[in-house]
Amino acid sequence: MNKNIGVFTAELNDAYQSAVWKGIVSQAQTRELGLVCFLGSRVKSPIATEQCSNIAYSLADKENIDGLIIISSAISTYLDFQAVTELFRIRSDLPQVSVGLGIPGIPSIIVDGRIGMVSVIRHLIEVHAKRSFALISGPSGHLEADARKKAFFDTLADYDITFDRRLMVEGSFEQRSGSRGVRALLAEGIPFDALVCLNDKMALGALDELSRHGISVPDDVALVGFDGIEEALFCQPPLTTVRQPLFELGAAAVEEVCALIQGGKGQNRYLNSSVRVGESCGCRHSWIPEAAAMDSFSKDLDEPDRDTMALLRSLIFEENAPAFLEFLEREATSDTYSGRDLRRLHTLLYAVQEELLSDDESGDRSILRRRLRLISTGLSRLAELTTRILSSRRLKEMERNFLARSIGAALAEAFEMDSIVKTLSKGLVSLGFSEAYLVIFLDSRDGKELSRVFPLPLEGDDPTAKGYVFKTTSLLPDQIDFDWKRKQWVLKPLVYQHEPLGYILLPVAVDDPALYDLLSKQISSTVKGARLLEQVRTHEKSLEEEVSRRTAELTKTNECLQTEVDKRIRLEQEVIDISNNTMNRIGQDLHDDLCQHLAGISMITEALKNSLDPGSHPYEVCTQINDLISNSVDRAKGIARGLVPVGLKENGFIAAVDTLLAALGKGNTIDMRLERSPDFFLKNDDRALQLYRIVQEALSNSIKHANCSHIVVKLHTQQKGNGRLIEIIDDGTGFSDKGEGDGMGLKIMRYRAEKAQVHLLIRNMEPGTTISCLIPQG
DSSP states (O other), X not given: OOOEEEEEESOTTSHHHHHHHHHHHHHHXXXXXXXXEEEOOOTTOSXXXXXXXXXXXXXXXXXXXXXXXXXXXXXXXXXOHHHHHHHHHHTTTSOEEEESSOBTTBOEEEEEHHHHHHHHHHIIIIITOOOOEEEEEXXXXXXXXXXXXXXXXXXXXXXXXXXXXXXXXEOOSSHHHHHHHHHHHHHHTOOOSEEEESSHHHHHHHHXXXXXXXXXXXXXXXXXXXXXXXXXXXXXXXXXXXXXXXHHHHHHHHHHHHHHHTTOOOOOEEEEOEEEOOSTTSOSSTXXXXXGGHHXXXXXXXXXXXXXXXXXXXXXXHTOHHHHHHHHHHHHHHHHHHTOOTTHHHHHHHHHHHHHHHOOSSOOHHXXXXXXXXXXXXXXXXXXXXXXXXXXXXXXXXHHHHHHHHHHHHHTTXXXXXXXXXXXXXXXXXXXXXXXXXXXXXXXXXXXXXXXXXXXXOOSSOGGGGOEEEEGGGSSOTTSOSOGGGSEEEEEEEEETTEEEEEEEEESOOSOTHHHHHHHHHHHHHHHHHHHHHHHHHHHHHHHHHHHHHHHHHHHHHHHHHHHHHHHHHHHHHHHHHHHHHHHHHHHHIIIIIHHHHHHHHHHHHHHHHTSOTTSHHHHHXXXXXXXXXXXXHHHHHHHHHHSOTTHHHHOHHHHHHHHHHHHHTTSOOEEEEEEOTTOOOOSSXXXXXXXXXXXXXXXXXXXXXXXXXXXXXXXXXXXXXXXXXXXXXXXXXXXXXXXXXXXXXXXXXXXXXXXXXXXEEEEOSSSEXXXXXXXXX
């Protein structure tokens, strides 16, 4: 049958799901079916990584599988019945089978757990006289948990046993919830003599917690579980539990989904549960059937066990030791793989032994002894086989875990996808995988979800090391030209916290299901690290490109600004030059033209006055006119000196300042003087002109506004080469608080200081004002 079956389950490292999975794999191989286990987690889990892992379920569709088996009892821990039903409705385009839970309209493979639960509670009541019960239930709303809980309460009611509701704690089917449940029950302070856990994992957690509190099982408290997982056989004491035929459950699911694919209508199948008596209830050597119960024991055997017992009996009666021991070894190995009770063969041999002892047909005691000796040899052989098989399994697990951790250490040093692929390729070969596929999710394009697949292991310079890009729903791309759908795979999602990264497809080739989880976690961390590094590099590259772009823009802008600044400086210089030229021309015109014209008028007026009689009115008028003209000439000359820095160009800055002081000193009573250092020198250039104007403006302000009696102009050379200093000091009233320091004259002074590249400082000395110009060295 050339079909591919998908399986939804939450954890292959869980004994319940692992046993069901083995049954599915065995039947799929028998029917030559392809198989993909979409290994997600519990739907709607509050744990972020589990919720993210459920992306595995979204990858299954008609494009990659022909039918679907959902182990609903495993993935629906946090779902109510309506939500579980909705889970199947989403995949209504595929033939579907439910395992563990009965879903309306969906063929379901169900174990009747009620029979087993009723039987184990009756066992505790009738055989061990238990009356005070405590219960660690499953998640509220979980269909299987609710059915088991109902059977528990119904059985207690049948025996008129009142249950104290304070002795019921809700669990989550996880081992740690069994430990928490015991702590909660003990905190109530209510004694109980029997503890019922609704699955074996919680029972194992409860057993550990009771032991930590010094409570002996079964002496103080009897303990029972549900499921019949292998770990329950090897705890101390061995756990009494309700055994579900988990291997058969998986095999039946494959048969049913095949019938649906072939067009059948499908039907529900019900398998029986049974009590597997251990020692945690109080029984001792419970796997050895008593002679008085042989008839009942034989009737309770299922058909395969009856056939096995018949063959054992035949080989023992024939005294065919080689065939007998070979058969035991073959059956023990098969039981180990299938998840069947490892004590099954022991029990069957003890049953045959009881038959021999109770009904010795031969009457020959030597024949009886030989047959009993053969049975004893078989029991010893079984004990040896069990120990060897379990030890071998444990050693293989340890070796694989060591190799897996070595792979993890090597992956931790890989920071790019090509090195990750090469490192993983070598590691998978060391673990015995002949083929695998690493798939990394890419960004969606045109609404399509795309991925890149890396076939593993690589050989030499394999061109596939760069991977193929393909549509994610295909699971694998068309470029991989082999019939992968005929093989058995485990699809394990790669997630980091709440981020899905991809998945890895590994063949069903190992007995250690924990290896899938370990590898996926190591690969996920490494892929996430590579992605972060790639993002950093991409971001770094984009930053470099952005910096280059912005630098080019800034360079262009700076060039434009520099052009504008140069243009402004040029325009300012042109304005200053025009202003200076205009001032020079006006000053020159005032001095050479207006003053000469006025002097001429004064001479004519003087001649007119001399022609008049002294003391006459016209004479007095001419005298007044002549005085006014002389005064106008002096004023015009003063204005001309203000406009034209007299002697600056010809005699230098110091002489020009000295001349300015002398000119301003005429006509007022202010004592003005110049003090200078012998080595003070100022080059006759534009800076000298600007500084001359600052001194001129400062002196004008002091004369007009300071009401001072002394003004000193100091020209100094600073010590230690710190430049030159010009100071204008008066002893006047200084600045008031009325904003006089922001007048036009001071603004002009500041502008000229900036133009001359000197530091201008104006200080109110109280009394007086000091205006300083520090000229930097050089």
